[in-house]
């Protein structure tokens with residue numbers, strides 16, 4: 358065995374880095390020599406023991422090749438794991454870029470099929486729909502427009518079901534896009550959420566989306582008890598066996614939803630969502646919310662946001678070990694990655710993969726992401 362062969366595994370330990378052309382190895386190996394042969398072994402232990410000590414320190418062989426690096430993943434990102442968020446307006450011909458959300462648009466019904474066809478061709482399996490009423494007069498105290506049979510979400514569900522029979526349609530269920538005050542439910546006089554009234558209304562909206570043909574309803578409002586209420590209405594309607602309930606169980610309040618609220622026009626007109634979305638430090642509350650939603654009949658548990666809440670994803674995987682776990686890499690996370698890449702801090706594609714692999718490693722098997730069109734492209738190569 359030549360010197361460069363026998364010590365090639367050491368080369369990537371050196372300060373000049375690991376990506377070395379094979380022809381460079383022998384010259385670098387000569388720099389290694391003193392490092393290697395200079396190693397003294399003052400121990401009087403038998404040679405075999407000293408060798409076994411060396412063996413246990415060797416990890417590089419396991420990931421020295423692109424394929425062996427792929428093998429290190431417990432869970433590999435596939436197109437089936439991805440759900441793509443769509444913002445659907447009530448103006449059928451609309452196609453407006455969302456400035457805070459790079460490469461994403463609000464679209465009207467007439468724009469959906471042309472936009473989605475190439476993505477479906479590339480392997481898009483699922484979308485999650487958010488309705489965006491552009492006309493402020495469409496909003497009222499009860500979020501009446503949320504389940505308007507002629508509203509953009511219900512029309513989009515029907516259109517997509519008939520046009521893309523293989524596409525899995527998730528409907529986000531909330532009122533904030535439709536209420537005049539921008540909160541995720543019905544309010545009391547003092548401005549706090551009226552939980553019972555909100556749950557009644559949210560479950561009606563979920564049922565309307567399910568009846569329209571959504572494969573999955575996903576309540577993101579965070580009212581207490583809405584999972585049970587939705588499940589019971591689906592059972593009453595005789596469709597509980599074919600409509601999946603994905604609960605935004607651990608949804609945290611914080612800074613990361615800004616671009617979404619721009620996109621959906623759903624920022625609260627007063628106050629904030631801190632009394633219904635979870636406090637960022639509230640790991641115990643998240644665990645309780647997850648357990649509560651399992652008991653209430655959720656079929657999938659979602660954690661949102663994703664990147665700053667990987668411990669919560671891991672908790673969800675452990676608490677709901679027999680259920681799929683979803684994570685939402687939200688608008689603020691996506692916008693930060695774009696901003697960082699634009700500032701030259703890192704490569705966009707590399708960071709999109711790294712952030713998503715972290716989410717999968719934490720325990721998610723489903724990822725809601727604005728990077729889906731990019732991933733369909735990247736995973737096809």
Ligand SMILES: NCc1[nH]cc(CCC(=O)O)c1CC(=O)O
Nearest residue numbers: 531577578613614617687688689
């Ligand atoms: N209930 C509305 C809703 N559904 C999904 C998101 C956030 C998605 C994102 O930021 O990408 C929000 C925003 C919010 O709660 O204010």
Ligand SMILES: [Zn+2]
Nearest residue numbers: 531532533541
């Ligand atoms: Zn909401």
Ligand SMILES: [Zn+2]
Nearest residue numbers: 529530531577
């Ligand atoms: Zn929502």
